[in-house]
Amino acid sequence: MSGNEEPRVLGFLCNWCAYAGADLAGVSRLQLPANFCVIRTMCSARTEPLFLFKALLGGMDGVLVAGCHPGDCHYQRGNYFTRRRLVMVQEILKALNMEHERVRLHWISASECSLYQKVLTEFIEDLKGMERNVARDEVFL
Amino acid sequence: MSEAPRGATIQSEEGPRALVPLLARALEKGTSDAVLLPLRTPGQDSYAFVLVKDPRLLRQADPLPPVQTVTGGRALSSLTRHGGGGVRILAVMRPCEARGAIELSKLGQVDLKDVTLITMDCPGTVPLQRFARGDLRPSAVGFADQDIRPICQVCDLSCAAVGDLHLGWGEGLAPILIPMDERGAEALLAMGLRAEGDTSEWRTTVSSRSQERRERREERLGQLRVASSGLDNLMVRLDSCINCHNCMRACPICYCRVCAFDIRRQERSANEVLDLAKARGSMRLPMDTLMFHLGRMNHMSLNCVSCGACEDACPAGVPIAQLFAMVSDRTQSAFKYRAGMDRQQRSPLITFLEKELEGEDGQRC
Known part of the structure; x- marks a missing residue:
């Protein structure tokens, strides 16, 4: 990213795992990036693929979906569906060459509060290495 | 079927029209209650799917019209959406339409319980708009036709035997009816035919034709991929879109009664748009042209059968079917799925395996 502009990142965090992990990271006073907005969902499977596209076209530089480990879903199998959906989203983005x-x-x-911190910091570091999201300036969306 | 299927050769010069007397025979015999197939409309200038009970009406039938109007999957869905009601139907349609019907049956929109699908080798169709204007009215469609739609030119499943009964006739072959399963064999028997003929000639022809088309598909869609790569180029492909949503309405797979993009609640409020306008400076109104197409790619690309109904319905000439073919080829292959080809395989997003999709190409999760 040019200059000292910070990437903007949106996160969809599952209420039972990732959100609680984020909470624990806060309670443990871990240093976290400030340019990260969280939307809490009751399950990562609530994250409809359209949400991700809406965020990207709206100008978000990155979108993170985080949920329970496979097998640990609070609703037994929600995260397996999330995994399939995210693969679909990635494939669509790859087919259109749109920065998957x-x-x-x-x-x-x-x-896993330290994992949460690591994932977030790494993601934002990687995004800093990319150009800013072109959708932010696109007029004819 | 493990061993090579055998078929019944029909003595006829008429290609797919050879089916008509056979369908009439099946109706008269009473093994089927009705036939669903395309008929010429009274004005003689279009075609429509008609449910026929009277064998005499079959005389106007044209099992393989040169143009695709309403797709067969849609026609079948309007009839059997709430269950077939025990009406035994012989449904005659192109392979892509039959694949649409099969996908719809997986989505609970078509009941195939009492339906015998009859498919046939398809030479492709001409663009609907040119047909409607009257400047392209082929009486007989050949197999090397340059006038067919771009999406038909890259169709590698034009001879896919997805029906219970398949009519092979392409490239100068004598028509041969091939039962693909029990139900097809029963229908063939009702037509008074026996599957005793050898189908190897048809199979070789089809496989070389499909191979040729597959290569052309990869080449053409690859070119489109380069031409529409990235957000800016994609917008160039889509910029003549007029937000009419016809592509969604004509699509056999988009069955939702109310589309997510037509819901009032989903619309951005005037205040929200105003805020965005302040933040962005300039933007096209109404918003969300690209969002609509991306949304459809999310919602139906895994079930897309590349029938081209969307492109036929587009008044602005957006190559939407080709864009969808490009995307859906990729998404479907990620799940080793090909829409409408396997009736047993479940639609990718409603099923999963505990261990799958790990690190095939880079980090996924």
Whole structure:
């Protein structure tokens, strides 16, 4: 990214794992990036693919989806569906050559606050290495 | 079927029209209650799917019209959406339409319980708009036709035997009816035919034709991929879109009664648009042209059968079917799925395996 502009990142965090992990990261006073907005969902499977595209076309530089590890879903199998959907989203972005690196899926449990910090910092570092999202300036969306 | 299927050769010069007397025979015999197939409309200048009970009406039938109007999957869905009601139907349609019907049956929009699907080698169709204007009215469609739609030119499944009964006739072959399963064999028996003929000639022809088309598909869609690569180029492909949503309405797979993009609640409020306008400076209104197409890619690209109904319906000439073919080839192959080809395989997003999709190309999760 040019200058000292910070990438903007949106996260969809599952209420039972990743969100609790984020909460624990806060309670543990871990240093976290400030340019990250969180939307809490009751399950990562609630993240409809359209949400991701809406965020990207709206000018977000990155979107993170985080949920429970496979097998640990609070609703038994929601995250398996999330995994399939995210693969579909990635494939669509790849087919259109639209920077699939901007969408990420991670499994973060409620106790993994340091993993949460690591994932977030790495994601934002990677985004800093990219150009800013062209959708932010696109007129004819 | 493990062993090579055998078929019944029909003595006829008429290609797919050879089916008509056979369908009439099946109706008269009473093994089927009705036939669903394209008929010439009274004005003689279009075609429509008609449910026929009277064998005499079949005389106007044209099993393989030169143009695709309403797709067969849609026609079948309007009839069997709430269950077939025990009406035994012989449904005659192109392979892509039959694949649409099969996808719809997986989505609970078509009941195939009492339906015998009859497909045939398809030479492709001409663009609907040119047909409607009257400047392209082929009486007989050949197999090397340059006038067919771009999406038909890259169709590698034009001879896919997805029906219970398939009519092979392309490239100068004598028509041969091939039962693909039990139900097809029963229908063939009702037509008074026996599957005793050898189908190897048809199979060789089809496989070389499909191979040729597959190569052309990869080449053409690859070119389109380069031409529409990235957000700016994609917008160039889509910029004549007039937001009419015809592509969605004509699509056999888009069955939702109310599309997510037509819901009032989903619309951005005037205040929201105003805020965005302040933040962005300039933007096209109404918004979300690209969002609509991306949304459809999310919602139906895994079930897309490349029938081209969307491109026929587009008044602005957006190559939407080719864009969807490009995307859906990729998404479907990620799940080793090909829409409408396997009735047993479940639609990718409603099923999963505990261990799958890990690190095939780079980090996925």
